Amino acid sequence: MTDFQRPNIARLEGYVPGEQIAEPTVIKLNTNENPYPASPKVEQALQQISVGDLRRYPNPMSDDFRTAAAKLHGTHRDQIIATRGGDELLRLLLTTYVNPRQCVGMTEPTYTLYPVLTAIQDADPVLVPLKDDWSLPDNFVERVNRHACALTFIVNPHAPTGGLIGQKALERIATSIKGILVIDEAYVDFTDDPNHDLVQWAVNSTNVVLLRTLSKGYGLAGLRFGYGIGPHHLIAPMLYKTKDSYNLDAIGQTLATAAINDQPYAQTNWRRVIEQRNLLSKVLTQMGLNTISSQANFVLATIPDSAKHSASEIYQLLKQQHILVRHFDHDRLRDKLRITVGTEEENVTLIQALTKLL
Amino acid sequence: MTDFQRPNIARLEGYVPGEQIAEPTVIKLNTNENPYPASPKVEQALQQISVGDLRRYPNPMSDDFRTAAAKLHGTHRDQIIATRGGDELLRLLLTTYVNPRQCVGMTEPTYTLYPVLTAIQDADPVLVPLKDDWSLPDNFVERVNRHACALTFIVNPHAPTGGLIGQKALERIATSIKGILVIDEAYVDFTDDPNHDLVQWAVNSTNVVLLRTLSKGYGLAGLRFGYGIGPHHLIAPMLYKTKDSYNLDAIGQTLATAAINDQPYAQTNWRRVIEQRNLLSKVLTQMGLNTISSQANFVLATIPDSAKHSASEIYQLLKQQHILVRHFDHDRLRDKLRITVGTEEENVTLIQALTKLL
Numbered sequence: 001m002t003d004f005q006r007p008n009i010a011r012l013e014g015y016v017p018g019e020q021i022a023e024p025t026v027i028k029l030n031t032n033e034n035p036y037p038a039s040p041k042v043e044q045a046l047q048q049i050s051v052g053d054l055r056r057y058p059n060p061m062s063d064d065f066r067t068a069a070a071k072l073h074g075t076h077r078d079q080i081i082a083t084r085g086g087d088e089l090l091r092l093l094l095t096t097y098v099n100p101r102q103c104v105g106m107t108e109p110t111y112t113l114y115p116v117l118t119a120i121q122d123a124d125p126v127l128v129p130l131k132d133d134w135s136l137p138d139n140f141v142e143r144v145n146r147h148a149c150a151l152t153f154i155v156n157p158h159a160p161t162g163g164l165i166g167q168k169a170l171e172r173i174a175t176s177i178k179g180i181l182v183i184d185e186a187y188v189d190f191t192d193d194p195n196h197d198l199v200q201w202a203v204n205s206t207n208v209v210l211l212r213t214l215s216k217g218y219g220l221a222g223l224r225f226g227y228g229i230g231p232h233h234l235i236a237p238m239l240y241k242t243k244d245s246y247n248l249d250a251i252g253q254t255l256a257t258a259a260i261n262d263q264p265y266a267q268t269n270w271r272r273v274i275e276q277r278n279l280l281s282k283v284l285t286q287m288g289l290n291t292i293s294s295q296a297n298f299v300l301a302t303i304p305d306s307a308k309h310s311a312s313e314i315y316q317l318l319k320q321q322h323i324l325v326r327h328f329d330h331d332r333l334r335d336k337l338r339i340t341v342g343t344e345e346e347n348v349t350l351i352q353a354l355t356k357l358l
Numbered sequence: 359m360t361d362f363q364r365p366n367i368a369r370l371e372g373y374v375p376g377e378q379i380a381e382p383t384v385i386k387l388n389t390n391e392n393p394y395p396a397s398p399k400v401e402q403a404l405q406q407i408s409v410g411d412l413r414r415y416p417n418p419m420s421d422d423f424r425t426a427a428a429k430l431h432g433t434h435r436d437q438i439i440a441t442r443g444g445d446e447l448l449r450l451l452l453t454t455y456v457n458p459r460q461c462v463g464m465t466e467p468t469y470t471l472y473p474v475l476t477a478i479q480d481a482d483p484v485l486v487p488l489k490d491d492w493s494l495p496d497n498f499v500e501r502v503n504r505h506a507c508a509l510t511f512i513v514n515p516h517a518p519t520g521g522l523i524g525q526k527a528l529e530r531i532a533t534s535i536k537g538i539l540v541i542d543e544a545y546v547d548f549t550d551d552p553n554h555d556l557v558q559w560a561v562n563s564t565n566v567v568l569l570r571t572l573s574k575g576y577g578l579a580g581l582r583f584g585y586g587i588g589p590h591h592l593i594a595p596m597l598y599k600t601k602d603s604y605n606l607d608a609i610g611q612t613l614a615t616a617a618i619n620d621q622p623y624a625q626t627n628w629r630r631v632i633e634q635r636n637l638l639s640k641v642l643t644q645m646g647l648n649t650i651s652s653q654a655n656f657v658l659a660t661i662p663d664s665a666k667h668s669a670s671e672i673y674q675l676l677k678q679q680h681i682l683v684r685h686f687d688h689d690r691l692r693d694k695l696r697i698t699v700g701t702e703e704e705n706v707t708l709i710q711a712l713t714k715l716l
Contacts, residue, residue, distance in 0.1 A: 004455050004508070004538055004565070005595050014599040017418045028414065037410040046409060051613075052395040054580035056386065057573070060375045084442065087602045095478060097362050100458055113603065120453060120600055150362070180362055207362070215415070222412035222608035237363050241372040242478055244445045245471065250580035251609050255409075 008100075008122040015116040018326055027349055029340040030324040032159075032187070032298050034219035035273065036343075038255070039265040042220070045258035049251055058250040061239065065248075065257045069227055072260055078232045079203045081239045082256070084247055086186055086213040086226035087113065090153070092238040093209065093228075094121040097180055098150045105144030105152030105177075107136065109160065109330055111184065114153045123150075134161045134292060136169075141176045152177060155184040157191065160328065160338045162294025164191055167198055170208075180207050180234065186226075187296035189217030189270045190277065202230055209234055216297055218259040218266055225256040273297050277341040283351055284339075287358065298340045300333075307358050311335050314357055321353050366458075366480040373474040376684055385707055387698040388682040390517075390545070390656050392577040393631065394701075396613070397623040400578070403616035407609055416608040419597065423606075423615045427585055430618055436590045437561045439597045440614070442605055444544055444571040444584035445471065448511070450596040451567065451586075452479040455538055456508045463502030463510030463535075465494065467518065467688055469542065472511045481508075492519045492650060494527075499534045510535060513542040515549065518686065518696045520652025522549055525556055528566075538565050538592065544584075545654035547575030547628045548635065560588055567592055574655055576617040576624055583614040631655050635699040641709055642697075645716065656698045658691075665716050669693050672715055679711050 003010065018031035062082035070077040083089040090113065098104055100122035106114045108127035115125040126147045128140050136154075137143075144152050154173075157164045174181045183198060202208040209230035215221040225248070228235060259266070281291045281299050289301040303311040315327035315337060326338040339350065361368065376389035420440035428435040441447040448471065456462055458480035464472045466485035473483045484505045486498050494512075495501075502510050512531075515522045532539045541556060560566040567588035573579040583606070586593060617624070639649045639657050647659040661669040673685035673695060684696040699705065 004592065006455065006457050009454050009595055009599055012599050015603050017415070017603045020415050020417060031415055033414050035413075037408075037413050039409075043409045046407065047405075049404065050395075051397075051401045051404060051577070054613075055395050055577045056391050057375070057378050057389055057579045058582070059378060084602065085604060087604070091602060096367050097364065099364050100480075122458075219409070219413045221415045224416070224604055224607040234362065237367055241367055241370050244442065244449060245373050245375045246443060246445070246579075246582055249582040249607070249610060252607060255412075 006122070008119055012116070012119050015113050019324060021324065023322070025322060027323045027342060027346045029342050029346065029350060030326040031221070032216055032296070032340045033221045034216055034269065034297070035341065035346065036219050036269045038219040038259050039262040041262045041265070042255050042258045045254050046251070049254060054250055057246055058248065058253060060246050062248050062253050065227075065253050065260075068257045068260055072263070073199045073229060075199060075203050075229060076232070079229060079235055081228045081235050081243070082248055082253070083226050083228060083243070085215060085224040086184065086211045088243070088247065089211050089226055089228045090114070090117055090182070090184070092242050093151060093180070093182055094118065094123065096237050096242045098123045103144070103147040103149040105147070105149035105179075107140075107154065107158075109328070109333060110153065111155045111159050134158065134163050136165065141173055145176075145178050149179050151180045151182060153182050153184060155186065157187040157295040159187065159296065160298070160326070160333065161292045161300050162187070162296040162298060163292060164196070164295040167196070167201060170198065171201065174205060174208050177207070180209065182209050182211065184211045186211065186213045186216055188212070189266070190273055190297045191295045192274060199229055205231060207234070214256055214259055217270060219269070220255070220259060223252055223255055225252050273341050276344060276347055280339070280341060280347050280351075287355065289354075298338050300336050300338050302336050305335075309357060311337050314354070317357055318350075318353055323350055323353055364480070366477055370474070370477050373471050377682060379682065381680070383680060385681045385700060385704045387700050387704065387708060388684040389579070390574055390654070390698045391579045392574055392627065392655070393699065393704065394577055394627045396577040396617050397620040399620045399623070400613050400616045403612050404609070407612060412608055415604055416606065416611060418604050420606050420611050423585075423611050423618075426615045426618055430621070431557045431587060433557060433561050433587060434590070437587060437593055439586045439593050439601070440606055440611070441584050441586060441601070443573060443582040444542065444569045446601070446605065447569050447584055447586045448472070448475055448540070448542070450600050451509060451538070451540055452476065452481065454595050454600045456481045461502070461505040461507040463505070463507035463537075465498075465512065465516075467686070467691060468511065469513045469517050492516065492521050494523065499531055503534075503536050507537050509538045509540060511540050511542060513544065515545040515652070515654040517545070517654065518656070518684070518691065519650045519658050520545070520654040520656060521650060522554070522653040525554070525559060528556065529559065532563060532566050535565070538567065540567050540569065542569045544569065544571045544574055546570070547624070548631055548655045549653045550632060557587055563589060565592070572614055572617055575628060577627070578613070578617060581610055581613060583610050631699050634702060634705055638697070638699060638705050638709075645709075645713065647712075656696050658694050658696050660694050663693075667715060669695050672712070675715055676711060681708055681711055
């Protein structure tokens with residue numbers, strides 16, 4: 001069969017999303033969704049939409065959402081771009097700022113989509129291994145600058161460990177790095193410190209873009225809505241040139257605006273998730289499953305060598321009991337499970353199942 | 359201010375979407391939306407969705423929609439990719455099959471998004487002017503082959519004239535062209551001949567992909583939903599490698615499936631639009647505004663030199679009366695207006711306004 005694919009695409013294996021199972025009885029702790037649904041105000045907004053509202057093209061710039069996000073964060077609207085989940089922002093950053101054959105910096109391990117999107121852009125990932133304690137190596141910037149990386153991704157809180165880098169350290173990185181620094185804050189709503197807020201610094205920077213998503217913090221993974229925050233000179237080319245002309249549908253724009261406008265509801269859920277995460281971490285550690293202190297809505301638990309089953313076996317055995325967690329076939333993660341924080345009831349069921357298996 | 363943009367992006371002006379005006383009293387005949395809303399079955403499907411359904415990630419492959427589309431067209435599901443409007447499919451075709459510096463064939467004029475997406479991919483458009491009667495020149499294939507175009511776009515029915523190329527002529531093009539032939543069928547639901555159907559030919563070809571959209575035919579421009587049909591070897595790399603991993607939200611997948619499943623409703627509307635288009639064409643011609651025989655949901659009308667106002671002036675004067683049509687600042691289109699077919703009432707209002715102006 002004739003193969004028309006570009007060489008970089010033909011080589012590519014493609015990203016494998018975490019399992020999505022429609023079965024409602026499954027306890028799904030594998031893809032970091034929020035255990036709670038979105039605000040009742042989002043439900044109200046949904047009920048007011050009728051198909052007649054969908055006849056015309058939507059607002060191409062998601063103006064209402066961007067106005068609401070700018071108000072929430074104390075920025076200008078032109079420092080915000082709304083995107084189809086965080087994934088679209090990641091892609092647009094590469095499309096706009098990285099030439100084929102240029103390098104893209106990232107840590108190892110990191111969010112597994114970064115190297116895939118980099119390969120689609122026919123650019124080269126520069127993987128800088130994290131230290132044994134999962135912190136950034138001191139020569140991180142030197143390593144990415146040596147390859148003249150046009151752009152560097154840092155997921156913060158980190159996936160899949162949940163570790164958080166503070167603003168001071170990020171400022172040192174941004175000022176010494178040669179290209180654009182993208183800080184993927186998909187999990188930032190779940191940090192213990194509510195004062196951790198990089199927005200004012202980012203919008204006043206020359207080279208920093210933050211990624212936010214409504215998938216985790218707002219219980220709207222099914223809606224596909226995220227946004228980028230940064231200085232206007234980095235946001236505008238994506239907004240006016242490289243994004244698909246109508247990238248977000250009318251329903252998504254309406255619901256996402258309602259969601260971020262109900263901060264009390266969202267913040268109450270964040271606190272519940274944080275409480276449950278800290279409890280889950282503590283119990284897992286007491287059971288002998290070492291966990292790293294997580295600032296995200298998941299914990300990374302290490303299955304001890306002494307256990308009856310390997311991490312990969314436990315993943316399979318839990319799945320047989322309709323409990324899904326995530327196992328990565330990666331050198332430094334093979335003995336670990338990444339467990340999304342569920343409701344109290346889901347977490348208790350998980351702990352009971354794990355206790356029996358260990 | 360530091361400018362990090364790639365050279366091809368820095369040069370780019372960006373696509374300018376047609377005006378979207380929220381004002382409900384405006385008669386909006388400028389962006390080829392359907393004058394009728396989507397089916398009551400889509401409304402029912404919408405009303406059954408609650409925000410709890412949005413907590414989890416959506417099906418990454420839009421399986422239910424692709425199953426329904428495959429059934430509708432008599433193809434296999436793996437010959438279909440669902441995309442965020444037709445625009446996402448156009449972008450994915452370039453991302454997957456066109457290297458930077460390669461050429462992309464297209465007619466001149468054509469859908470104005472093609473050269474913009476080509477520039478974003480850092481590829482070079484090869485523009486082949488249509489003949490005076492807006493038909494394809496006989497040496498079209500020779501021209502695109504001379505530049506070894508990796509991919510060629512033909513919008514059929516053509517925008518902005520509404521002309522239709524038949525299957526025989528397209529078969530001759532596809533077999534002699536070197537690269538992939540994309541036939542953009544955004545307007546195909548409005549052809550007079552209900553037997554014009556390229557699907558079986560395309561899925562059995564080596565190099566043909568068809569584009570379909572729910573924006574025009576199904577009254578769902580605000581939903582952003584389209585799809586591609588082609589042989590599996592051309593569809594699979596986009597489906598499994600280059601599209602964003604969760605490119606379509608849960609609501610969109612549900613509503614789009616309901617829409618294409620209600621063919622009687624959609625087809626009734628298509629017939630109403632076709633009737634109104636043929637009537638509008640006839641009346642405009644009687645008024646001295648030459649129109650080309652259109653097979654789409656718009657007509658391209660020429661303002662005669664003898665008229666009191668130029669096309670551009672009439673566009674502005676209609677706008678003052680809250681009637682929006684489209685004027686293109688393009689050599690061969692400057693004396694023309696592209697008018698979307700509205701409801702009978704809207705078309706009558708337009709004709710009355712035009713009569714006063716002429």
